[in-house]
Amino acid sequence: MGLTFQSTQNNALTDLFKVEKHDNQYIIALAGNPNTGKSTVFNALTGLRQHTGNWPGKTVVNASGKFTHNYQENILVDLPGTYSLFAASVEETVARDFICFGNADAVIVVADATCLERNLNLLYQVMELTNNVVLCINLIDEAKKKNIIIDAKGIEQALGIPVVLCAARKGTGIKELKDTICKVANGQLKSQPKTVIYSDYIEEKVNAIEAIIRKNISEKSKTEIDIAEKSLIDVNSRWLALRILDGDNKLVDSLQSNLNFNDITNKSIAANSNFSEIDKYIVRDDISTEIYKQAELIRDKFVKADTTKTNRDRLIDNYITSKTFGIPLMLLMLGGILWITITGANYPSTMLAAFFFSIEEILTGWFISINAPNWLHGILILGLFRTLSWVISVMLPPMAIFFPLFTILEDIGYLPRVAFNLDHLFKKACAHGKQCLTMCMGFGCNAAGIISCRIIDSPRERMIAILTNNFVPCNGRFPTLIAIATIFLVAKSSSGINILPTIAVTGLVVIGIGITLLVSYGLSKTILKGIPSTFTLELPPYRVPQFGRVLYTSIIDRTMFVLWRAIIIAAPAGAITWVLANIYIGDLSIIEHIVAFLNPFAQLIGLDGYILMAFILGLPANEIVLPILLMAYLSTGSMIEFDSLDSLKTILIDNGWTYLTALNMMLFSLLHWPCGTTLLTIKKETGSLKWTALSAIIPTTIGITVCFITTIIFRAIGLG
Amino acid sequence: MSKLAHVSVGNYVTVKNLSSTGMLRERMLALGLTKGAKIEVIRKGPSGDPTIYNIRGAMIALREEEAALVAVNVIGGCTEYGVNIPIHPEQCLNRSI
Numbered sequence: 001m002g003l004t005f006q007s008t009q010n011n012a013l014t015d016l017f018k019v020e021k022h023d024n025q026y027i028i029a030l031a032g033n034p035n036t037g038k039s040t041v042f043n044a045l046t047g048l049r050q051h052t053g054n055w056p057g058k059t060v061v062n063a064s065g066k067f068t069h070n071y072q073e074n075i076l077v078d079l080p081g082t083y084s085l086f087a088a089s090v091e092e093t094v095a096r097d098f099i100c101f102g103n104a105d106a107v108i109v110v111a112d113a114t115c116l117e118r119n120l121n122l123l124y125q126v127m128e129l130t131n132n133v134v135l136c137i138n139l140i141d142e143a144k145k146k147n148i149i150i151d152a153k154g155i156e157q158a159l160g161i162p163v164v165l166c167a168a169r170k171g172t173g174i175k176e177l178k179d180t181i182c183k184v185a186n187g188q189l190k191s192q193p194k195t196v197i198y199s200d201y202i203e204e205k206v207n208a209i210e211a212i213i214r215k216n217i218s219e220k221s222k223t224e225i226d227i228a229e230k231s232l233i234d235v236n237s238r239w240l241a242l243r244i245l246d247g248d249n250k251l252v253d254s255l256q257s258n259l260n261f262n263d264i265t266n267k268s269i270a271a272n273s274n275f276s277e278i279d280k281y282i283v284r285d286d287i288s289t290e291i292y293k294q295a296e297l298i299r300d301k302f303v304k305a306d307t308t309k310t311n312r313d314r315l316i317d318n319y320i321t322s323k324t325f326g327i328p329l330m331l332l333m334l335g336g337i338l339w340i341t342i343t344g345a346n347y348p349s350t351m352l353a354a355f356f357f358s359i360e361e362i363l364t365g366w367f368i369s370i371n372a373p374n375w376l377h378g379i380l381i382l383g384l385f386r387t388l389s390w391v392i393s394v395m396l397p398p399m400a401i402f403f404p405l406f407t408i409l410e411d412i413g414y415l416p417r418v419a420f421n422l423d424h425l426f427k428k429a430c431a432h433g434k435q436c437l438t439m440c441m442g443f444g445c446n447a448a449g450i451i452s453c454r455i456i457d458s459p460r461e462r463m464i465a466i467l468t469n470n471f472v473p474c475n476g477r478f479p480t481l482i483a484i485a486t487i488f489l490v491a492k493s494s495s496g497i498n499i500l501p502t503i504a505v506t507g508l509v510v511i512g513i514g515i516t517l518l519v520s521y522g523l524s525k526t527i528l529k530g531i532p533s534t535f536t537l538e539l540p541p542y543r544v545p546q547f548g549r550v551l552y553t554s555i556i557d558r559t560m561f562v563l564w565r566a567i568i569i570a571a572p573a574g575a576i577t578w579v580l581a582n583i584y585i586g587d588l589s590i591i592e593h594i595v596a597f598l599n600p601f602a603q604l605i606g607l608d609g610y611i612l613m614a615f616i617l618g619l620p621a622n623e624i625v626l627p628i629l630l631m632a633y634l635s636t637g638s639m640i641e642f643d644s645l646d647s648l649k650t651i652l653i654d655n656g657w658t659y660l661t662a663l664n665m666m667l668f669s670l671l672h673w674p675c676g677t678t679l680l681t682i683k684k685e686t687g688s689l690k691w692t693a694l695s696a697i698i699p700t701t702i703g704i705t706v707c708f709i710t711t712i713i714f715r716a717i718g719l720g
Numbered sequence: 721m722s723k724l725a726h727v728s729v730g731n732y733v734t735v736k737n738l739s740s741t742g743m744l745r746e747r748m749l750a751l752g753l754t755k756g757a758k759i760e761v762i763r764k765g766p767s768g769d770p771t772i773y774n775i776r777g778a779m780i781a782l783r784e785e786e787a788a789l790v791a792v793n794v795i796g797g798c799t800e801y802g803v804n805i806p807i808h809p810e811q812c813l814n815r816s817i
Binding site for chain 2: 115118321423539
């Protein structure tokens with residue numbers, strides 16, 4: 001199967017091509033450069049809490065939301081961030097098509113006040129498409145801090161469209177934006193955008209082609225015009241003429257066929273635009289240059305920046321991206337976050353476990369008092385409730401600490417710096433520099449990481465990123481790693497700070513990154529051959545995170561969401577495991593049969609049958625691997641009060657665990673098939689069973705090999 | 721005339737032309753690498769690649785391969801950090817190149 005654009009193209013981006021609307025509703029599109037705070041504006045307008053992050057390409061899935069203002073109902077569509085509408089990437093195509101052919105009544109272009117010149121490029125392009133544009137200059141608070149002063153009234157006059165200054169994070173200017181956009185959408189406010197006038201030779205041709213287009217449209221009787229055509233006719237004919245001049249042939253063909261031009265029209269258009277490929281480049285260059293000249297003019301006239309002020313971002317970057325400190329600082333940051341998580345999670349974990357155990361005792365007493373049958377108590381309490389208790393007490397504390405910390409890093413703008421620092425490694429692996437960003441998302445959830453691979457334009461590199469995302473331990477696996485590392489690496493006698501577990505987990509993450517690079521390299525040299533595609537990465541300004549919002553998104557959106565998913569999978573899994581452990585066939589329970597079957601192979605790779613079974617049963621969600629494992633151990637062994645990590649250690653050691661088992665359990669957790677949700681996402685994103693299967697086979701093979709090797713080494717030196 | 725990839729850190733250049741094609745060319749134009757645009761070479765990554773450029777007030781990282789496709793004129797250098805955006809190379813012209 002070839003890796004074609006179609007096979008990797010995602011449909012989700014085009015899902016919202018047409019938005020359903022009622023008669024009295026207005027559709028408003030939100031466009032803008034990546035990382036201008038578009039999502040923040042979206043949230044401020046709709047009152048929704050879509051997650052935002054300080055890196056370009058954060059919004060890969062489109063969102064739409066409603067807001068009512070002055071009794072006017074509006075549907076707001078958040079388009080992917082784009083630098084231009086000349087459609088170089090999937091996102092740009094979506095944004096362009098929605099603005100061109102979607103049924104938006106008005107467009108808000110969100111611009112970054114600290115980088116207005118670049119943002120105006122997109123605005124000028126949008127103004128060529130529609131008159132109903134509002135420029136929202138966002139992040140005005142940040143601009144103020146940087147001593148940048150913007151003359152909004154002046155810009156308004158120079159552009160001929162309404163301009164609103166905003167600081168969406170603080171809600172500044174949002175009411176004014178609502179007022180303005182509603183009036184523009186319902187036609188109360190009409191504007192005449194002052195678009196760019198190009199060089200004479202372009203204008204001459206544009207006028208000629210525009211005349212032909214207008215003639216063709218007016219010649220058609222109204223019955224001939226279908227709906228798709230109508231929206232195309234609404235498209236500014238000047239814009240069409242420009243694209244016929246400078247667009248690639250594919251775009252021009254599709255535009256012309258959509259418009260149903262007759263032969264005469266097509267011929268006369270061709271006569272006026274018989275440019276060679278090189279000429280088209282020149283036209284496109286000139287058009288871009290003219291637009292930017294205009295943007296420069298506006299910046300020079302209406303933006304006053306204090307150039308003498310020391311640039312804070314560059315001072316920070318002196319360290320964060322420095323040759324000497326860049327990578328060590330990154331590892332230190334990762335280690336620091338993990339250390340806080342591990343240390344901080346220990347106590348609440350114990351508390352929660354003790355709490356749930358006391359509840360279990362009460363429930364058990366209650367079951368006895370009503371003379372409930374043993375099997376019912378077994379399924380509900382020993383199976384379902386106990387697994388749930390484990391999932392919550394082992395998972396919740398690390399997640400509730402890790403997610404906010406990670407979100408803060410994301411909001412500050414650190415992630416693109418990581419991508420920048422590590423780019424040379426990814427380049428050597430023939431992979432895309434932005435793969436690093438998708439891996440960062442994988443820390444939260446691999447399924448989310450795989451969706452975020454959409455920010456990689458090249459299909460080949462996107463596939464590599466998808467296939468290797470699983471090597472980043474997601475938060476479903478972090479608690480397992482943390483629990484095992486804590487149990488086996490904290491000496492009982494030592495009190496206080498113990499950094500061994502932190503080093504172990506950090507080491508595992510580094511191993512994961514190393515394997516990602518190796519596998520990426522391997523794929524690039526075999527089934528996904530090719531040279532690295534182009535790389536342009538914008539490093540956003542550092543921003544002070546909004547701690548309140550960070551807590552909200554990371555606790556409610558992420559932690560609770562992930563925990564809830566774990567709970568609904570863990571509950572039935574716990575019950576089923578108990579049933580399997582208590583139904584006997586011959587002398588052995590079903591679980592023991594499975595374990596006996598898996599054990600010989602599991603022993604080869606330094607695990608045991610129970611562990612392997614737990615990983616297999618844990619396919620729906622990695623979160624339940626450890627609880628299932630404990631269930632299985634407990635259901636067949638003696639009952640132990642599991643109210644602390646120490647008791648957990650006793651359970652494991654009673655079942656024959658050694659340092660090798662612990663190490664391989666962690667390695668196998670890092671290197672095995674992706675969870676069910678992730679596999680489904682891969683299937684959806686790649687549209688191919690083959691690639692999905694490969695995404696499971698590659699890590700599993702590596703995991704088995706690595707564990708096999710460590711086992712041999714350990715046994716050779718007599719430690720296994 | 722030289723290639724953007726060969727300009728050392730601290731220098732200012734203006735864009736002469738692009739030899740990139742297809743999607744990369746579109747992306748470069750969209751980012752503002754148009755004829756006459758002033759670019760500042762800000763810093764190199766931990767292994768010397770990629771390099772961060774100040775392009776129209778935004779910090780953009782380009783790999784060496786991409787930067788080699790941009791022909792530029794070096795107009796001056798300013799090796800000290802702390803020059804704020806937007807670029808005002810005039811301030812630095814009297815310093816060492």
